[in-house]
Structures are given as structure tokens and as C-alpha cells.
Amino acid sequence: MISKRSAPLAQFSQLRAQVKADALREDFTDTAKLVRALVMPAMFVAYADGRLDKAERQALADILARDHDMRRAALNDEDVVTLFETIHADVQSEDPEELIQEALDVLDEAQRLRAIGYALQVANADGEFDTEEQGTLVALAKNFGVTLEQINEMFRAQAAPASSNGEAV
Amino acid sequence: MARKQRTSETPNFSLYLMFSEGLQFNSAEIAAAVLEDFPSLEINDSDGLSMPMACDTDDTILAAPIFMAASGPDAAIVNMMRLPGFGTWDPAAVQPRQMLACTDIDLRAALTRNRSYLCISAGAKSTSVQDTFRAARLVSCVGAVFAQLPICLGAYWETGDHFVSPKGICDMANSAIQDEWPLKQWVGLNLKQLGADKEGRQWSTGTTLGLRHFTDYEIQLAAAPLDAVKLCATLWSISWLPLASGNVLSDGDTTGVEGGSDAEKLRLRWLPKGSKPKKGKAPPEPYNSFIAIHPESPFDEAAYFGKGRGVGKRKQVVSTAPRPGFFKRMMGSGHA
Numbered sequence: 001m002i003s004k005r006s007a008p009l010a011q012f013s014q015l016r017a018q019v020k021a022d023a024l025r026e027d028f029t030d031t032a033k034l035v036r037a038l039v040m041p042a043m044f045v046a047y048a049d050g051r052l053d054k055a056e057r058q059a060l061a062d063i064l065a066r067d068h069d070m071r072r073a074a075l076n077d078e079d080v081v082t083l084f085e086t087i088h089a090d091v092q093s094e095d096p097e098e099l100i101q102e103a104l105d106v107l108d109e110a111q112r113l114r115a116i117g118y119a120l121q122v123a124n125a126d127g128e129f130d131t132e133e134q135g136t137l138v139a140l141a142k143n144f145g146v147t148l149e150q151i152n153e154m155f156r157a158q159a160a161p162a163s164s165n166g167e168a169v
Numbered sequence: 170m171a172r173k174q175r176t177s178e179t180p181n182f183s184l185y186l187m188f189s190e191g192l193q194f195n196s197a198e199i200a201a202a203v204l205e206d207f208p209s210l211e212i213n214d215s216d217g218l219s220m221p222m223a224c225d226t227d228d229t230i231l232a233a234p235i236f237m238a239a240s241g242p243d244a245a246i247v248n249m250m251r252l253p254g255f256g257t258w259d260p261a262a263v264q265p266r267q268m269l270a271c272t273d274i275d276l277r278a279a280l281t282r283n284r285s286y287l288c289i290s291a292g293a294k295s296t297s298v299q300d301t302f303r304a305a306r307l308v309s310c311v312g313a314v315f316a317q318l319p320i321c322l323g324a325y326w327e328t329g330d331h332f333v334s335p336k337g338i339c340d341m342a343n344s345a346i347q348d349e350w351p352l353k354q355w356v357g358l359n360l361k362q363l364g365a366d367k368e369g370r371q372w373s374t375g376t377t378l379g380l381r382h383f384t385d386y387e388i389q390l391a392a393a394p395l396d397a398v399k400l401c402a403t404l405w406s407i408s409w410l411p412l413a414s415g416n417v418l419s420d421g422d423t424t425g426v427e428g429g430s431d432a433e434k435l436r437l438r439w440l441p442k443g444s445k446p447k448k449g450k451a452p453p454e455p456y457n458s459f460i461a462i463h464p465e466s467p468f469d470e471a472a473y474f475g476k477g478r479g480v481g482k483r484k485q486v487v488s489t490a491p492r493p494g495f496f497k498r499m500m501g502s503g504h505a
Contacts, residue, residue, distance in 0.1 A: 009191040009192060009225060010188075010190050010191065010192050010193070010318075010320050011193050012192055012194030012195075012199070012318070013195075013198060015192075016202060016317070016318065019317050019319070
């Protein structure tokens with residue numbers, strides 16, 4: 001039934017602005033989840049030796065600056081700091097299996113490969129690919145469905161100086 | 170009976186948007202929103218000739234055209250209107266077939282909440298498939314701008330005589346903007362289930378509603394041993410042939426599942442408007458149509474076509490082989 005109402009009518013412009021803002025927020029949330037999932041393995045590897053050194057921090061910053069999904073997220077400095085702090089805290093306090101599962105739920109096959117590639121990049125950042133980092137990377141790769149051959153291929157592509165025989169693991 | 174060239178008038182497409190409350194807007198902001206949301210529409214509306222109008226869907230009469238002086242292949246005058254006596258539907262009178270494109274919402278509850286409406290309407294520039302598609306697409310895109318609002322309850326697509334949910338309105342605009350046919354929203358279906366035979370097979374019959382606004386004919390399916398789901402799929406897939414695939418259907422053509430045996434193929438017979446069986450008391454056909462006849466159908470071809478007019482014969486060559494991507498190529502695939 002059509003009826004007259006005495007209350008003020010809805011305004012198209014206001015409702016549209018609200019819809020746009022909701023969509024933007026939802027998109028930002030989705031992208032932030034994706035960025036978090038992409039960075040998660042790299043953060044695990046970085047903390048494998050118990051500390052996040054300057055080179056690793058710089059490698060993570062480079063990844064954030066280059067990755068197209070991360071650029072799409074248009075994270076400002078404050079967002080980046082918040083993201084780092086959140087993952088930093090989670091990696092140290094949360095159940096690793098739950099965090100890995102959270103990342104797996106978000107990433108598709110290609111993104112999982114990309115995430116392991118970033119982890120490899122961070123592992124090589126300080127020029128030392130130590131045993132803890134290798135072990136963490138291999139375990140993560142297994143969870144992410146990435147083979148040793150794929151890791152070695154990425155390692156060669158990144159032309160890291162960590163190994164003299166050109167093999168990552 | 171040979172098919173004649175299409176002679177009907179250019180079709181008009183209307184979408185009746187239902188709102189849970191009245192809505193105020195300016196016609197210019199709607200035009201701007203359409204071009205913002207669907208930038209690939211080829212509409213040049215920058216000549217400054219548009220007449221912004223303050224609109225209120227609770228006004229007794231509303232008539233606000235947009236894109237009046239716009240140019241470009243997709244440009245057409247879109248009327249946003251409401252008139253007394255329209256825009257209400259009795260939830261109890263809604264037929265199940267009218268809810269086929271609206272299964273993601275509780276339509277009857279939505280109709281109960283309907284407090285205001287707006288009709289979006291546009292006419293095609295010609296009867297060509299491309300022009301009718303463009304007109305239906307433009308109406309869909311304007312409708313989608315409103316359908317995103319939380320007060321939109323759904324809409325009635327007039328030529329399909331059925332309802333579409335808010336998400337369905339957005340989906341049909343998003344499909345059409347990619348030069349794809351949102352058949353489920355643009356073409357309604359009238360289905361009748363006839364029950365099961367001794368072997369337990371469900372029998373159904375049905376017809377498209379609104380296909381004629383794009384092609385000048387409807388598709389009927391004579392009683393066939395198909396359940397409702399297969400019946401819908403069959404009618405939509407035959408409709409897809411002339412629209413998306415560009416096939417010119419002819420009397421006597423057969424069509425069926427690729428790789429299926431000839432014995433399972435449906436035979437198409439042309440029934441011009443006004444045809445009626447030579448015996449019996451069936452009313453004359455209200456529209457041009459093709460009737461698809463299943464090999465097991467009891468449809469009495471001889472009653473309509475007489476003996477010796479190809480009754481029961483099946484062409485060896487299937488002339489309705491699909492051509493995927495045909496329509497997109499015709500449209501230049503300029504939309505994304």
C-alpha cells in the first residue's frame with residue numbers, strides 16, 4: 001500500500017553516500033585481511049630467530065610498497081604501523097596454526113605462492129639464511145602447498161647471495 | 170509457414186522499483202550516479218541541456234526524464250515516473266512464476282513493506298536486438314543505482330511480468346554492462362507442471378514471457394518429460410540462441426544438448442500470431458512464437474500445421490548450433 005508519511009523522506013544523496021562508505025569500508029577490510037595474510041609467513045620467518053632486524057624490517061617495507069594488492073589497499077603510514085604491530089603481537093602470542101589457517105582461508109593458490117616468496121625475500125634480507133629461518137620457511141611452504149622446487153625457483157629468481165650453490169633449501 | 174521480418178513497434182522497458190519509504194532526489198544526481206557507477210556506458214551527457222528536477226516518490230504524480238539531450242550509442246531518454254493507481258501489488262496475488270528471479274528475498278514480505286515506488290522506463294531506438302538490449306540495459310543500470318539503497322525492496326520487471334530482488338537488479342545491470350544477457354531477469358517464464366507419468370517422470374510445459382520484446386517471438390515448450398528445473402534451463406537456453414548466439418531460428422530447426430542424440434532434440438515449429446489449430450477449440454496464439462516439441466510430446470503438430478507440412482520430420486543438420494560470444498562481438502565488447 002502506498003501511503004503518505006509525515007516524517008522526512010529519505011534522501012537519495014545521503015543514502016548513496018552511506019552505501020558508498022559501507023562499500024569502501026568493506027573493501028578496505030577485505031584488502032587489509034589480504035595484506036595481513038600475504039605478510040604473515042614473512043613475519044613468521046623474520047621472527048624465526050627471535051628478532052626483527054633492520055634489514056628484515058626494510059624488506060617488509062619494500063614488499064608493502066611493491067605488492068599490487070598492498071598498493072590497492074592504499075595504506076597510509078599509520079595503517080602500516082598498525083598492521084605491523086598487530087601481526088607482530090599476533091605472531092608472538094597467538095597460536096601459529098590458527099594464524100596460518102587464517103591466512104590460508106584468505107589466500108588463493110597464486111597468492112599463497114606469492115606469500116611464500118615474500119617470506120623467502122625476508123629470510124634473505126640480512127644475507128643470512130639460517131637454520132631456524134629455513135625450517136620455518138619449509139614448514140610454512142608445506143602448509144601453503146608450495147614445493148621445494150618452487151622455493152628454489154623463487155630463490156634463483158631473487159638472486160639472493162645467501163647460498164653459493166644457488167640452492168635455497 | 171515462413172517467418173516474416175519483424176514489423177512490431179519498438180519496445181519499451183519498465184522497471185517498477187519498490188521502496189520501504191518515500192525517496193527524494195534530484196534527477197541530475199541520478200544521471201550522474203548512473204554514469205559514475207557504469208562509466209563504460211557510451212552516453213555523453215555533458216552538453217548542459219539536462220533539466221535538473223527535484224523529485225519525491227511520495228508525490229502523487231512524478232515525471233522526470235534524464236539523458237534528454239545526451240548523445241552516444243547508449244543514450245536514450247529515461248523516464249522516472251509515478252502515477253496514481255500504480256506501484257502496489259497484493260502479496261497474496263503473486264504467482265510462484267513471478268518469484269523465479271527473486272528467490273534470494275522473501276518477496277511477499279517485501280511487498281507488504283512497500284510504501285513508495287518509482288517507475289524507470291526507456292524505449293529502444295529500433296527493433297534490432299542491439300538497440301533493444303541497450304534500452305533494457307539502460308533501464309537496468311538506472312534501476313541498479315536505486316537498488317543499492319537500503320530502502321529498496323525489489324522491483325517489478327514489466328515485460329517479464331515478474332519480480333527481481335535488489336541484488337538481482339544490480340546483477341542484471343552488471344551482466345548487461347559486460348554485453349551479457351541477464352536472461353533470468355529480463356525474460357520471465359510461465360511454467361506448468363503436469364505431474365508424473367507411469368515411469369515416474371515429471372512432465373511440464375511452459376513459455377517465455379518478454380522474449381518477444383527482443384526477438385519478436387516467444388518460445389513455448391510443448392508438454393515434455395522434463396521437471397521444472399530442466400524446463401527453465403531449456404527455455405532459457407533456447408532463448409539464448411537468438412539473443413547471445415545470433416542464431417536465426419527457422420521452422421523445423423532442431424536444438425538440444427551438445428553431444429546428445431538426435432532423438433532427444435527438440436524440434437522448433439513457427440507459430441505466427443493468430444495461429445490456431447485446424448481442429449479443437451484452442452484460442453489463437455496471442456504472439457508470434459516458436460514451439461519446441463520434445464520427441465515424446467503429445468503435441469498435435471498435424472492439428473496446427475496440417476499433414477504433409479513437415480510434420481514429425483527432423484532435419485539431419487542442426488541449424489541452431491550455438492555461436493558463443495557472437496553478441497559480444499556485435500556490440501564491439503566495448504563494455505567492461
